[in-house]
Amino acid sequence: MDKEEKKFSSAEPISMSDSDLNFAKEIGKVAGTDLNSCLTCMSCSGGCPMYSYMDYGPHGIMRLAVLGLKKEALTSTTIWRCAGCHACAAVCPMAINIAGVMDYLREECLKGKYPIGDKPIFEFHRAFLLSVRFHGRSSKVELMGLHKLFTIGSGPKAWMQDAFLGVKMILMRKLHLLPSRLMSSGISQVRKIVVGEWRDR
Amino acid sequence: MSEYLMEATYYPGCTMKTGVEESNLPMDLVLEKLKIKLYEIEDWNCCGSSSGHAVNHEIGTAMGARNLSKSPKGRPIIIPCPNCYRNWTSAQYHLANEPETLKKYEDQFGRINLSDPILNIYDLYHHVFNLARLKSVEFENTQPLKGLKVAVYYGCGAMYPKYLRPVGPPRDTVERIVTETGADVITYPYPHKCCSAFVSAVYPDIAEELITQIAGSVYESGGDCIVTTCAMCQMNIEMREVSARMNNKIPVFHLNQLLALYLGEKASDHEDWWKYHLIDPIPVLKKAGLWG
Incomplete structure (x- = not known):
């Protein structure tokens, strides 16, 4: 398993034309957290044992969700390579249940018949x-x-x-x-x- | 007054039920000496961990609800596996806070027990050792584990979402227990780093890298052995230390094994515990003078 380059570190602009602005709200309803309170402090990615093998990392997924980029979030390898250790949720200063969000995104990926990242x-x-x-x-x-x-x-x-x-x-x-x-x-x-x-x- | 200090419901979980005798056998002895009686839940099911909640949030809650409906009222529930513990508590939280979910599963499984506390195995030992410090419990024939340098490893067993454990991960619970047994606790960088859990089964090389970091840092910090409270971590770390062909392999004990030794069991009487280890822990015990 090779380490992955982070997709957010490329200089290309993010296309927001087909973004779904209710996405963060939908996730928040099931996972029971308010994603818009995310500070992008990257504490979650700093503590994540799988970070180097993911394409966005937990903080990237939070960003994608807030921006409403549903397709990018649901087809990423990040949501599948998450080991569910809850280190991100335990360190999050805004008490976002990040591992719970990952669970929800995996479920959504299967429901919406999106290609599976891993x-x-x-x-x-x-x-x-x-x-x-x-x-x-x-x-x-x-x-x-x-x-x-x-x-x-x-x-x-x-x-x-x-x-x-x-x-x-x-x-x-x-x-x-x-x-x-x-x-x-x-x-x-x-x-x-x-x-x-x-x-x- | 019952002859026991505590009577509790016990949920072994799939790992402790099929295998890992090296932590099951000493646990029976430890609990007998601490006068704690555990009653295994009748007909329990998988907690829905690692895969159930990962692909469908309803599976996680439903599995927890069925287990909770099987546990009798009036006794605390003891769970040795951190992942099972997290799933039980999170199911309990959802059932307690969402009346519709609770009604749905009560219709399906009958009365669901939401009133009794769910305890991790190290919370239980921590409690008993606190009682011992207050002199309301006394241990007999204790044998201090002097000279053993122990690195305490929690893994993800300490990590919970904020709504389950608002104070954050426990940082000195197991350390206090180990200090009480007379062993030296060493500090090292990764006590809370995940051992990669189920990803180890799919991508061994990821697990090998993580565990080389964990076990390597224990060796560099001067530790003789790792002690953990999770049977899965114990198996995973030893397995990956072997498959990564590390030069200095560190044996991994379960907390139960060290407590059994502390409470007067002789290491040389229990070859049956040490034979299950992939990395032979006997040299470490001999070096610390605990053999014989």
Whole structure:
């Protein structure tokens, strides 16, 4: 994984002709925060562990949202590479729930059928939720197997990635091979919950 | 008066349930000695962490609502995994503040428990150690961990949005517990840096870079080992230290293991805890004189 140049550092002007000025308000309604209070102090990007691998960084996404540049925000790699560690939300001086905004944007991206910025990470989420649908709980071994299956087009390097360590950890019994399961009534309840647009992609 | 100091509901989470015996086994011993009784929630489901809330905000709240509806009233809820903890508290917050959401899920799952506090495992230990400082609890046969230089690693387990923890991340909770056990706490630059969580499974090279920074800075600051409260971080750090082929590998303990040693367990009696580590911690224990 190479480090990405930040798109905001280029000298090109930002085209605002098709911007959606209600975008920040919509996000604020679901994520429960007021994006217009953002100071662009970059504290979020300073604390973000994934910042060097993102195309805008958290502060860039805040900027895009306030400017109403919906398409740029929803097709960025930033929203997918966010690890959800909430470091940004914890340091934000204006108490914006930035990780919550990222969650909302991912959901919007799937709803609006926008191209997904980072396919392998989306496939991880899909494998995780499928595993939860099967057992009501997630199973690490099954999850990794499904993920390998979904990303089979990425080439032999991705197939072999962590295979040795994974098998070693299963043999050590550090990871259990068999998942733990809910009772069947519980599983059917969970299956009713775990639905959404992620299943159609 | 019950014979226990505290009785609580326990939510293990998927990681602690399927694997990571090295932190489960000592936790049972520690809780027995602290006279805390945990009752596992019946038929709990995944908390919706890392992927559930990431692609659909309703999944996160609904999973939390189902778990909350399964937890009996009158007992605090103890959650060892920071990610599960964050999801539970955030679901609880949304249910408590949005009457329509609450009604929707009460229709679906029955009565939802919103009155009991949800505690992280280090909040629990912090509380018990505070009681010990006030002399209302006394530990027997303690064995100070003198000579062990510990780097405390919170990871994202300390990070919460402002509406859940307005005072900001805890900065000395685990440090105080570790100091109380007699070990030296070292300072190093990245106690709150995320270990990259699930991204580690997709892009190992990102995780390797982050963990080389974390573990490398522990080594340079003179630490012998890292202690964490998250089973996932423990696994991730050790795994990536091995796969990044670091020269000076630092073993990672779970807080439960150090507390079990402090409360009188002998390290040499518990080969079954140390065999689960990818990086052998026995040399560190021997160096600190805790073996035997």
